[in-house]
Amino acid sequence: MAKWGEGDPRWIVEERPDATNVNNWHWTEKNAAHWSKEKLQTLLMGLQIDDASIGRCYISEVSSIEGEAVANNRKGKLIFFYEWVIKCNWKGNVNGQAEEISGKLEIPNLSEENSADEITVDVSLDTSGSKEDLLKNLMRSKGEKAIREQLSKYILALRDEFAKDMIKPSKLTDGGSINSFQTEAQLKKTKSEASSSSTTNHKKPATAAAATAPKQPQQPTPGVKIDTTTLTLTDTFKCSADEFYQVLTDPKLVQAFTQNKVTVEAHAGGQFSLLDGNIVGKFTHLEPGKVIKQNWRVKNWPAEHYSEVTITINQKEDATEVNISQKGVPRTDLVRTEEGWKRFYFESIKRTFGFGASMF
Structure with missing residues (x-):
């Protein structure tokens, strides 16, 4: 997957004032x-x-x-x-x-x-x-x-x-027109989003999905010893390991599956903030296409308490296996944290990018 900002000509949306999806490269x-x-x-x-x-x-x-x-x-x-x-x-x-x-x-x-x-x-x-x-x-x-x-x-x-109108002929391949699936209103919206900083803090209310998350259990107050446990999850995605890595580290792609403005600074020590600031932390180690390590917390956890998240990305023959190990999860918050990974990460990523669906 091409990286945003590295001058790859396929990411021509960045250079066009109308943000048109040239050559069908970006997802719609x-x-x-x-x-x-x-x-x-x-x-x-x-x-x-x-x-x-x-x-x-x-x-x-x-x-x-x-x-x-x-x-x-x-x-x-x-x-x-x-x-x-x-x-x-x-x-x-x-x-x-x-x-x-x-x-x-x-x-x-x-x-x-x-x-x-x-x-x-x-x-x-x-x-x-x-x-x-x-x-x-x-x-x-x-x-x-x-x-x-x-x-x-x-x-x-x-x-x-x-879906017959979702892929238009490319002017680079057969002289046809560029992809015109987006409406004028959508183009204006895309233009506005593309010109704004991907690290701008989101000022609007959280998504409907975040708003309907299970009621949070009462958490310990700062200074109180926290009973913690380790959460492990495994799922499979129909994409390459590099593609999955990009989805979790490219601000534009993270914004796409969370449906919120985000802060994502994908380098050791870089900060991240997702879902209207409900999930925050920093990257501690990155190996492109292989491993992502983070200090990760939910906003309502006791002050300064972070869990240690290790996301291991394994390329298989026709899919990618993703394993998550999260140490230091408050035991009272284990179920809600597991549901959050499945709902706001795994399911949303599969639906947004088609990583769990059939391809034609």
């Missing part, structure tokens, strides 16, 4: 939730499953679609994060009988982590009986196959329809 994000709900509703509603020897079933109602979907463009690659739980009602008739039989079905795992043939379809009945079981088996066999086919169409459409 587009919320696909509303589009996805409409697309899934269209694909599933009224879907018919017929068997000449048994009867006919159809989806009579898509009762709920809960989840989220985001499309990202990173380095000219489309990356998708989506996770849906879908509930439907179905009805049907056995051949030669007018009695209508009804039931429900649930799709609990439509996400980028599963291929179309791995999607689960749970089928249930509103009433029991031999006729009902015939239709239930029909929905479980032919119905499940038909539903998976429709959901595979959604996955393809997310790329081919929804």
